[in-house]
Amino acid sequence: MCGIFGIIGKNYKKIENLFLEDLKHRGPDDDGTYLDNDKLLLLGHTRLSIIDISENGHQPMIDDTNNYVIVFNGEIYNFHEIKSELIKYGIKFRTNSDTEVVL
Numbered sequence: 001m002c003g004i005f006g007i008i009g010k011n012y013k014k015i016e017n018l019f020l021e022d023l024k025h026r027g028p029d030d031d032g033t034y035l036d037n038d039k040l041l042l043l044g045h046t047r048l049s050i051i052d053i054s055e056n057g058h059q060p061m062i063d064d065t066n067n068y069v070i071v072f073n074g075e076i077y078n079f080h081e082i083k084s085e086l087i088k089y090g091i092k093f094r095t096n097s098d099t100e101v102v103l
Contacts, residue, residue, distance in 0.1 A: 002027040002059075002073040003046035012042040019044055029053075034060035034069050045071040051079075052097035063103050064092075072099045 003023025007015065012035075020031050027046030034043040045059040060071045076082065079098035086101065087093070093100055 002048050003044075004071045004073055005044045006071075007042040007044075009040055012040070016042060016044065020046060030055075030058055032058055032060055034062065034071075043069060043071050050075065052095050052099075054096075056095035057097040057099065059099060061095075061097070061099055061103055064094075068103060070099060070103045072102055074098075076101060 003026030005019045005023065007019075016033060020033070023044070023046040024031065027048045029049040030047040032045055032047075035041070043060045047057070047059060049057060051057070060069050062069050076098040079101045083093060083101050
């Protein structure tokens with residue numbers, strides 16, 4: 001199971017690494033953060049790789065427009081079917097991750 005956290009406020013830098021370290025056992029394969037200084041928002045993720053074990057499944061994941069960001073833990077069992085339908089509508093994918101289908 002992955003680890004997920006979010007912080008809203010000015011003092012995120014003081015505790016960012018503490019959260020990543022505390023959640024490392026939940027997702028030992030990778031970790032990452034997303035920071036929006038304007039919104040004072042920090043999202044973090046420690047990853048347990050199951051579906052797309054490549055670097056392409058890195059999170060937080062950002063869409064091509066940079067408008068949407070996701071941190072996700074779970075498994076979308078029919079994501080291949082959903083992805084096939086979305087491709088018919090012209091949606092392009094960069095990964096083989098179920099997370100990108102949600103994004």
